[in-house]
Amino acid sequence: MLTYLVRRVLIAIPVLLGITFITFALLHLTPGDPVRIMLATEQVTPEVAERLTEFYSLDKPWYVQYGRYLGNLLRGDLGVSITSRADIAASIANRLPNTILLAVSSMILALLIALPVGIISATHRNSIADYVSLTASMIGVSMPSFWLGLLLLLQFGLAWKILPIWGVGRLSNGLWDFISHLILPSVTMGTGLAALLARLTRASVLEVLTQDYIRTARAKGLKERIVLYRHALRNAIIPVITAAGLQLGYLLGGAVIVESIFSWPGLGRLTIQAIQKRDLPVIQISTLVFAIAFVLVTLLVDVLYTFIDPRIRYD
């Protein structure tokens, strides 16, 4: 077990290195002199340009630049935004919790919908309920989240005015303030995921129900409820949990869209704002943070997997 964990972590290292290299290369994909482009919109003194050249070692060969970049990252020095002069590390630290909050609440919402719907759909196969849920989940998978977000915003925020459409709530303003701000963004983000997971739950339960041990349990004369809840679901849930974990990473990606619709002060919105201002260092670092978060989530899911499913032995 321990050797597996160590190996799994070691495998993540070249991937992380590759990620840093791609984000490093991003800055150099820009046609022309990065410093000039970065500062195109501003009046810049030669000293400032020099400091930037110095920080990114732009006068050195690329491998020196990359080495410096890695060194700076490892020391936690993420540079400063060229438009606001703010410390990038600080603005990431400010916004990351909001994005995580949004992703987790969307995930919880998605699971709360997907699991019961998928299970009912599987146990009542070919019933009306099954067809309705299959159709609904197909629509849910196909619906672009940015469109759903706009429709929800229009209906609940602008027409009925029952939910806030802007920003994040504060617990100090009461629980409702906190939750009400979360509802629209989480529904927007969670719907597609709920649809996907419901389909997966259905397929997984159906597959488990054909297994021999289920027939044995039924043959013993156990009540159908006990067969379902105690025998079938425990196993059927494993692939769903794995998929959910992996999707958590994709949810982070969806944050770019949902956060920009609802002005949610998270990492996604930071990225979009940086793009609008062509703030290359911020784009570079926020992309990096997204990718690292994704790798860590995947790693965590893999490790948890070994605890959930004792049948899996890695050697």
Place this chain on the structure above:
Amino acid sequence: MLLGFVICAIFADSIAPHDPLEMDLMSPFQKPGSPGHLLGTDNFGRDILSRLIYGSRISLTVGLVVVSIAAVLGSTLGLLSGYYGGAVDILVMRLVEVFAAFPFLILAVAVMAVLGPSIYNVMLVLGLVNWPIYARLVRSQVLTLRETPFVEAAKATGCSNGRIMFLHILPNCTSSLTVTAAMSIAGAILATAALGFLGLGVQPPTPEWGMMLNEGKDFLRRAPHMITYPGVAIMLIVLSLNFIGDGLRDALDPHLRS
């Protein structure tokens, strides 16, 4: 339904009631059903129906090109990686892991931001971001096919490695490739629309569905129909592609046949 979109895309010139770029500043924000404009007009008085019809051309083209780039690149690398194994395999799979480690949209957004928005960059970037699925898929199939008697026979008759890979092994991967491709055209269309919505995709005044949503979101109260119909179009095309993908999978995947 998909056929409908394809027809719209091909014959957009004769189907569309108006020129999608023609502005009529005297009649902006016409409600759906107003004379001459079945789905109304946008903030520049352009006919929304015509823009949607021309938009299907953009979405389908971008979807097809993206999937072609990704499938060709991915399957070639997957073939090489699975067939030769060893150092090639390790190199390609590490590359796959690195690319797969980025949330897909984030990488696309970042690269688009750096390269600058244009329809060609959209195709290129989405194609380059999408290839790892194909590489993984083809590689896993090659690994099993490599050991089969017909490949051994081909080797024994003196076929070159290239010939074995592309003429003997690749054709056996086509059924699963087709399913994945059908599904990922849907994904590519959604991603194109997402980039358009963020203002990083196809540039105005080209009628692209995601960008139409982006323009419409500034007039939510005044003209909600500006966001309703492009969204419906995206959903319908993605829905039909997903159904086709599902159907193909059921038809082509022998494991699911029972």
